Amino acid sequence: MSWTVATFNVNSVRSRLPILERWLDNNSKPDVLCLQETKTQDETFPLEWFTDRGYSVSFRGQKSYNGVALASLKEPSEVVFGLVDGDLRPFDTRAISARFGSLWVVNTYVPQGKSIDHDDYGVKQDFLLKTGSMVSTMAEEGEVLWVGDMNVAPQEMDLTNPKTKGNHVCFHSVIKEVFARASSDLVDVFRKHRPDPGEFSFWDYRVKDALSRNIGWRIDHILASPGLADRSLDSWVDREPRSWEKPSDHTPVLASFEGVI
Amino acid sequence: MSWTVATFNVNSVRSRLPILERWLDNNSKPDVLCLQETKTQDETFPLEWFTDRGYSVSFRGQKSYNGVALASLKEPSEVVFGLVDGDLRPFDTRAISARFGSLWVVNTYVPQGKSIDHDDYGVKQDFLLKTGSMVSTMAEEGEVLWVGDMNVAPQEMDLTNPKTKGNHVCFHSVIKEVFARASSDLVDVFRKHRPDPGEFSFWDYRVKDALSRNIGWRIDHILASPGLADRSLDSWVDREPRSWEKPSDHTPVLASFEGVI
DNA sequence: GAGCTGCATG
DNA sequence: CATGCAGCTC
Numbered sequence: 001m002s003w004t005v006a007t008f009n010v011n012s013v014r015s016r017l018p019i020l021e022r023w024l025d026n027n028s029k030p031d032v033l034c035l036q037e038t039k040t041q042d043e044t045f046p047l048e049w050f051t052d053r054g055y056s057v058s059f060r061g062q063k064s065y066n067g068v069a070l071a072s073l074k075e076p077s078e079v080v081f082g083l084v085d086g087d088l089r090p091f092d093t094r095a096i097s098a099r100f101g102s103l104w105v106v107n108t109y110v111p112q113g114k115s116i117d118h119d120d121y122g123v124k125q126d127f128l129l130k131t132g133s134m135v136s137t138m139a140e141e142g143e144v145l146w147v148g149d150m151n152v153a154p155q156e157m158d159l160t161n162p163k164t165k166g167n168h169v170c171f172h173s174v175i176k177e178v179f180a181r182a183s184s185d186l187v188d189v190f191r192k193h194r195p196d197p198g199e200f201s202f203w204d205y206r207v208k209d210a211l212s213r214n215i216g217w218r219i220d221h222i223l224a225s226p227g228l229a230d231r232s233l234d235s236w237v238d239r240e241p242r243s244w245e246k247p248s249d250h251t252p253v254l255a256s257f258e259g260v261i
Numbered sequence: 262m263s264w265t266v267a268t269f270n271v272n273s274v275r276s277r278l279p280i281l282e283r284w285l286d287n288n289s290k291p292d293v294l295c296l297q298e299t300k301t302q303d304e305t306f307p308l309e310w311f312t313d314r315g316y317s318v319s320f321r322g323q324k325s326y327n328g329v330a331l332a333s334l335k336e337p338s339e340v341v342f343g344l345v346d347g348d349l350r351p352f353d354t355r356a357i358s359a360r361f362g363s364l365w366v367v368n369t370y371v372p373q374g375k376s377i378d379h380d381d382y383g384v385k386q387d388f389l390l391k392t393g394s395m396v397s398t399m400a401e402e403g404e405v406l407w408v409g410d411m412n413v414a415p416q417e418m419d420l421t422n423p424k425t426k427g428n429h430v431c432f433h434s435v436i437k438e439v440f441a442r443a444s445s446d447l448v449d450v451f452r453k454h455r456p457d458p459g460e461f462s463f464w465d466y467r468v469k470d471a472l473s474r475n476i477g478w479r480i481d482h483i484l485a486s487p488g489l490a491d492r493s494l495d496s497w498v499d500r501e502p503r504s505w506e507k508p509s510d511h512t513p514v515l516a517s518f519e520g521v522i
Numbered sequence: 523g524a525g526c527t528g529c530a531t532g
Numbered sequence: 533c534a535t536g537c538a539g540c541t542c
Binding site: 325 | 540542
């Protein structure tokens, strides 16, 4: 037995239903499907689309920006929104966590940060560190899977032109270090199984023929606590949906694990 | 030998190129193709698309609204924009005329008029009467074909629910009378060949299943001077393009004539 | 309902 | 380049 998780920044869940439909039709449905940038308020979230396909789904969104959803074939025993920090739960449209037995799945849409001299870059660092401590707390009593659009490319091999991206908010030395620290208790499951460069999850719409020229970034990640990572069977990027009509600028990243969720 | 004219309110010529492409591929190309609501400035008009398909094309448009084009397989000897009225040529993005030997083809996008108590309704009446006198002048020295989106349904049989449309700017008694007067020298070529009700050229996007329920209007017309109307062979609506993906709310109306243009 | 404009974001 | 929004037309 094995089970699968997928993370996919959809860039509007409502605009992406045709892509999601085609993708689910062509593949076995992931047991856990984590979406980012749903870009819709809860009243207009396509809840029925998910339940029609056998998914239990929790979500929190807002107009135009942000928004996360966590869908699963098995019903979670607990769902929390935002970054739990004492009694505070900030970023409730950027983080959602669901518990399945002794496993917590955390799905985040990390702020992009705009530029290294912008206030949002500080917010991004706070977000990562806060998520890191939440995840570490969760890991004390079981396993944790932290997935999502992290807006960080950890190494040179994770983007096409690292030499010219030293001041980019997704590759600046500070953000790489902060991300490394926040995720220091976890294993990068994709990288564990795919040691070679040139594997990306995001190709900017504005770069012409970005996909065919493979000018992209690996900023969507699947991180697991060591016990869970040991039971990972594989992890891969599915480039197909990025090549279809009206794609997101991101594509799904997946991982499979031994056992049942 | 025979030749064909078509009139088609495309509701954006650039958005409608896939429909125009499919339509021309499936049919013999009309000798004269008159378009309304091109909704683009002259710099962004897809000139090459027409020349690539063997058409000579003249056009005048503006941002967002209005715009007309007249394409023909044979090159016209003269093209005029607007409603020629002494030295004035108002409405240059709503009327275009082309001369082929002793035949003038006039293509108009008649203002819709908004409501019967709006100033635009008076403008609509002026437009029709002015076009009528231009056409009559042209007919003094040859034949005339006046085609386009007239925004008038001449008779009860030309719309689905005439009983409830007495105050509609396209069926109000005043506009029917003005249109009848403006076109009194001409023959409604479609109606000459198709005496039965239920034939429309426009189905509102906002009426659900308008096409399948046939809730529409016949407001796109082909009018000919008597000598030319005598040589008309047939006239018909081609509903097909209205049923395709991303359609205009209008569909082409055509007529064929003996001889050569 | 579906075009357009213009402005915001990534 | 492709989402979102608001405000406009028909």
